[in-house]
Amino acid sequence: MASPSRRQQASNGRRPLPFDPIAEAFRQWTTNDWGEEEAMAATTSIMRAQALILSRVDAALAPFGLTFARYEVLALLQLTRTGSLPLGKMGMRLMVHPASVTNAVDRLSDAGLVRRRPHPTDGRTTLAEITDAGRDVVTRATKELAAIRYGLDDLSDDDCRQITDIFEELRRGVDFTDTP
Amino acid sequence: MASPSRRQQASNGRRPLPFDPIAEAFRQWTTNDWGEEEAMAATTSIMRAQALILSRVDAALAPFGLTFARYEVLALLQLTRTGSLPLGKMGMRLMVHPASVTNAVDRLSDAGLVRRRPHPTDGRTTLAEITDAGRDVVTRATKELAAIRYGLDDLSDDDCRQITDIFEELRRGVDFTDTP
DNA sequence: AGAAAATAGTTGGACGTCCAAGTATCATGG
DNA sequence: CCATGATACTTGGACGTCCAACTATTTTCT
Missing domain, CATH: 1.10.287 (Helix Hairpins)
Incomplete structure (x- = not known):
């Protein structure tokens, strides 16, 4: 039953200050x-x-036994034709270190939401494949995240677009290149 | 000599993708x-x-044996009249968990940049006081951070203001209240 | 005054992230 | 055809962040 295992709150006990x-x-x-x-x-x-x-x-994800990091892995797999991807590719798409992918896949695997598979032709590569349980969970988790607007309840779509645009500038050249 | 102890890079080996x-x-x-x-x-x-x-x-802070978390603690103390503050107050000002302050002060203390002092009247409270070495380091570190625009080299001052404004909205009511 | 409640810090554990080093496996080239 | 180099992933350690539990001290209130 995937242990929810309460995680950070970052806003708890601490009362708001009378100034910013x-x-x-x-x-x-x-x-x-x-x-x-x-x-x-x-x-x-x-x-x-x-x-x-x-x-x-x-x-919001705790009830599903997920964290955002794990959710991202699951969502990526769900959006892939075959439902499976090499760990390395996932790291690139999610822009995180390979070790982080290993970590997330370990935990998702323990929870039965994902399965490790050997690559058919390349012995170095490991594939992560989403399970039926994983598909179910990610579908429900996605609805939940949409309900809380991914934590940005207070912001408008315009605000969101501005943030995304500004940070895209910051990420350009690091995470991706314009036209190769 | 404060060990720099290389930390994350978050952009290393991973090559940029041909798309965002x-x-x-x-x-x-x-x-x-x-x-x-x-x-x-x-x-x-x-x-x-x-x-x-x-x-x-x-x-940028590694050469000083600092991380951003520790720098924030040092900067806060440097900007205080007496050069010292209760750990709890620092946690509120920095908007982090008390345990995070304990952690940062432990490390700064080990590096000789800060010193723990008992509160004169309240036995529960511990004060962190910046040392001369701490003042020297934070001064130099601040110049270094300004030189790299706190990591936002790619963004204009206008972009920065927009980000700050949008997130202020998000933080309002959580980190601070408008009129007490 | 004495007990109960609130406050301040610390400790230990969980997570995610990163890096460096190590193990396999594939690709190249002499 | 094997040696060298590149890739893919894993492991172990460092950090910062958080929470829950615990101790010590101060306040509050009966």
Whole structure:
């Protein structure tokens, strides 16, 4: 029965402050001439937003025994014709280290949502194949994530598009190349 | 001499793909009617951007034996009148779990950049006080971070402000309240 | 005053991420 | 045809983050 195993919350006990600590840091940076306060505020905001959003998404996925990292693996497989992919390819598509894929597949495999298969022609390669249980879980989990707008309930679609666009710029050349 | 201890890179060996995997996921979500594809793309972008930016910042701080988490602690102390704060207050200001503060202060303390002090009147409280070495390091580290624009070299100040503004909305009510 | 409740930090465990090193297996080239 | 080099994956360790449980101290309140 896949143990939900509560994970981070990143917003728990801590009560909200009467002021925005990032806005305050911005002021300090400015008055002390530390430089690049816009970038500092943005980077700090991103770090904090990531933790907050991840905690929301993970909370929504916990009932399925999933985390966002595992969900991404499952979703990727679900969207593949054959329902299976080499671990290496998954790492590239998800933009994470190969070791992270190994880790996620290990856990999904333990939960019976995915199965490891040897590559038919290349002995080095391992395929991860989604199981029927995995397809069921990912379908339900996807509905749940859509219901909470992937943790971005507070933001409009316009806000989302702006974020995606700005970060696409940041990722360009690192994660992908325009026209090869 | 504070061991730099190389940390994550999040962009290493992995070669850039010939297409943006997030844009591709957006298409898949749309054609398969999985819903909320704007939010999905934004959340995925945030996760990835955070990892990428953190790797850049950490790489810049490694020569000082720092990570971004430890730098934030040091910077906060440096900006405080007395150069010292209760660990709990730091956790609130940095918006992280108390255990994370304990962890960071442990390491900074080992490096001689910070010192633990008992609170003069409250026996439960522990103060972290920045040392002279800590002040020196944080000053140099701050210049280094400004030089790389806190990992956001690719973005304009306008982009940074937009990010900060959008995430401020997200954090409102969680990290801080408008008018107490 | 004394008991119960709240607060502050620490410890140990779980996760995900990364890197470096190690093991297989495939591809190349002499 | 085998040696060298490239690939694919796994393992073990480091970090930061979180939570739950625990200890110590301070407040509150009966």
